[in-house]
Amino acid sequence: MTEADGLTVGQVASRLEVTVRTLHHWDEIGLAPPSLRTAGGYRLYTSEDLSRLHRIVVYREIGLGLDQIRTVLDEPGDTAAALRRQRDDVSQHLSRLDRLRTGLDRMIEAQERGILLTPAEQASIFGPDWNPDWPALARRRYGDTTQWQQYAERAAHRTPDQWRAVTAAMTALERDLAAAAADGIAPGSAGAESLVSRHRDAVGEYFPVTRSMQVCLGRMYESDPAFTAHYDGIRPGLTSWLRRSIDESARAHGIDPDTATWE
Structure with missing residues (x-):
């Protein structure tokens, strides 16, 4: 044929x-x-x-x-014009892919580094006592946990100004915790309950925190020398006061602090 x-x-x-x-x-x-x-x-x-x-x-x-x-x-008309329109569509698609690639690069870097800030930005935001090695140490310790993944996902999209806001909120909370302990505010009181709620919200800027997880954090503050030094450096005995306040808040919400788990 x-x-x-x-x-x-x-x-x-x-x-x-x-x-x-x-x-x-x-x-x-x-x-x-x-x-x-x-x-x-x-x-x-x-x-x-x-x-x-x-x-x-x-x-x-x-x-x-x-x-x-x-x-x-x-399509009737100029083939070149039709091809230009298709080229423009491809260009827009490539721009979307480029933004996606940038987002993925930041997500990967956040998973590996934790904080996407320069050393100078970290010192400016977190203060002179900040150790830029802490994120790497945290990753080695917690890198396989869901909480680290959640923390990294938030860090990947957080700007320096947003980090400043998070840090300012935590600093204000720690100041108010110290003042409450100094004023003799009793764990389990309305004043202490309000501060425990603020503590959960402040930590929740890094990863979601349940009341049961908050109890575990309070235990860790007392058992980990670095955390104890931090809180007791703000005010002697603050670590214990915060842990007891968290425990009393948990009891008020039906959670036994002695059996609380990380969930």
């Missing part, structure tokens, strides 16, 4: 290096139907059909979708 008589699906597939199934699909969706049929109903492609198929293959190879190819081939 010659090209003048029409080419079979198999012959066209071989010439274009596509599958017969692909040609059937393009026929079914009306993108490239054959102009002829044999008496037995078999598809036959004319030279004009083959020319259109060649163009489809070219546009597909540069990444256009079938609907976009249909627009380029069938």
Whole structure:
């Protein structure tokens, strides 16, 4: 059979290096139907059909979708103008992908570093006592936990000003905790309960904290020398006062501090 008589699906597939199934699909969706049929109903492609198929293959190879190819081939007017519109669509898509890549890069870096701030920014925001090695130490200790992942996800999108706001809220809380302990505010009182709630919210800026988890944090503050030194450095005995206040708050909400778990 010659090209003048029409080419079979198999012959066209071989010439274009596509599958017969692909040609059937393009026929079914009306993108490239054959102009002829044999008496037995078999598809036959004319030279004009083959020319259109060649163009489809070219546009597909540069990444256009079938609907976009249909627009380029069938839309009346300047083909170059249609291609420019498709190029603009591709450019917008690439911009979205670039933003996605940037976001993924920040997320990866946050998972690995914890805080996406320069050493100078860290010193400015967290104060002169801040140790820039602390995030790395925390990652080694907690990197496999859900809480570290949640912390990193928030850190990836947090700006220096947002870090300043988080730090300012924690500093104000610690000042008010020390004042309450100095004034003899009793654990379990309304004043202590309010501060315990603020403590849970402040820690919640890093990762979600349940009341049961807060009890565990209070225990850790007393057992970990670094945390004890921090709170008792603000006011002697503050670590114990905060832990007892957290425990009393938990009891008031039906949680036994002695059996509380990290959940």
